[in-house]
Amino acid sequence: MSERPTYYLTTAIFYPSPRPALHSMFEAIGADMIARYQRLVGRETRFLTGLDEHSANVERDAREAGIDPHELIDPWAITWRETFERFGISFDRFIRTTDPDHAVASVEMVRRAQAAGDVYEGVYSGWYCTGCNEFKTDQQLVDRRCPDHPTLEPQWLEESNYFFRLSAYQERLERLYEENPSFCEPSHFRNEVLGWLKEGLRDFSISRSGVTWGIPFPGDDRHRIYVWFDALTNYLTGAGFPDDAEALARWWPADLHVIGKNITRFHCLYWPAMLMSADIPLPKQVFAHGFMYDVSGQRMSKTTGNTEDPDEMADRFGVDGVRYAVLREVPFDRDANITLDGFVRRYNADLANDLGNLVNRTVSMSARYLDGSLPAQTDADQPADVELRATAERSVTAYHAAMAEHHLDEALASMMDLVRAANGYAESQAPWALAKAGETDRLGTVLVTMAEACRIIGHLLAPVAPTTSLRLHEQLGVPAPYDERGAGGPGLDALLGWGGGPTGWTTGDAVPLFPRVEVEVAT
Ligand SMILES: [Zn+2]
Secondary structure (H helix, E strand, O other), X not given: OOOOOEEEEEEOOEOOOXXXXXXXXXXXXXXXXXXXXXXXXXXXXXXXXXXXXXXXXXXXXXXXXXXXXXXXXHHHHHHHHHHHHHOOOOOOEEEEOOOHHHHHHHHHHHHHHHHOOOEXXXXXXXXXXXXXXXXXXXXXXXXXXXXXXXXXOOEEEEEEEEEEOHHHHHHHHHHHHHHOHHHEEOHHHHHHHHHHHHHOOOOEEOEEEOOOOOOEOOOOOOEEEOOHHHHOOHHHHOOXXXXXXXXXXXXXXXXXXXXXXXXXXXXXXXXXXXXXHOOOOOOOOEEEEOOEEOOOOOEOOOOOOOOOOHHHHHHHHHHHHHHHHHHHHOOOOOOEEOOHHHHHHHHHHHHHHHHHHHHHHHHHHHHHHHOOEOOOOOOOOOHHHHHHHHHHHHHHHXXXXXXXXXXXXHHHHHHXXXXXXXXHHHHHHOHHHHHHOOOHHHHHHHHHHHHHHHHHHHHHHOOOOHHHHHHHHHHHOOOOOOOOOOOOOOOHHHHHOOOOOOOOOEOOOXXXXXXXXXXXXXX
């Protein structure tokens, strides 16, 4: 077994649809940036994502189409997986809750709750949103509709169910948040959770009868395991629960569950209680991200029909361009609007102009003035050199600090600070003028200083724009010492230190990294 420290992170599993929308990609891209960062830092990383397939909608849609649910969703799962792969989502497993090992895990979780005396039979009735797959309280409905699914009519359901005794975990959950508030981040979403905890916890239904789609409920196969004991358990399945003791010891408890802010109740109250009941250690942190809204202020989603098509966006901006623009435009911990206009401006300003131009001018001038052969870096002597180095060190520190809190947009802003400083350095030091004046020594120093900034920027870029980062290092002449998933390198500390480049290296051919995008935008 490897000696490296480990990091296990997950996204929420997504409700199946024919293809993913950009807002689902947003969560996956954000989690992927974290996964790649952790690999670059030097941790053995396991990244789980996938689909939550046992929803009532799937069964209903399949029945209406006269087909087996698998015939409906198997092609969808292929498309989702392929889209994730196209977008560079470096998952280790794409889990489907219809996977056979997941049924074993899910049944085991129910059995443990039963053994702990936390499961009882009762009658449940209430308004049920088929979009959310959950019962809604009157307070949650707006104009008798689910606010997240205003086009769907909630259904009144009454049925005999098995319940999980969540109320029995009131005190233990209160203690959890007293002792370890960062179990749920960021704090503005944690405060909602603490509010629900204060109101008092209600037991929740864990089975449905009258359905055949789903995992049979242990001890009563007239029932199927209902949503949470099925869906949430996927995080354990992905770590080898219950049978692979070695994998489980290695990966559990998970370091991070990345989820949408709409499912904090289930991840921050239900899930820890379920794990306590099963006598399994809790994950270290649940991080809820905000929503990406389109201009109209509605959440971009399938149900409201405002979906942005990820493939179309990738055709326009390139996969890395989309990855960067969504994570830079939408703070990971908050809601934000995005517009095509904003996307174009962000892409052109940051990537095509600032970053692309910096690398391009550095590599071109190295070729033009020095035949691509950079001198060894020397100790900075001029104030401008010292200042750029200091900016690089500040940017790296700020980048790490932002990543520690999953403030992905701030990490990218720190990287751009260095990009802009390096462009400013190029303007003030004017290597073209030094070339004209025949000041060869200073010219070499200026160009190797710019190249050193580019080398560091390339590593900061790697978690968000992995393919472009590899191309950047290639044309710079210092190939990255890690694979296309960010694994196998010496660790970021070794890579991000100023002066960490080889002694006197040879640059390659300048090829634009981010071609400018011209899009007609209606104003
Ligand atoms: Zn809903």
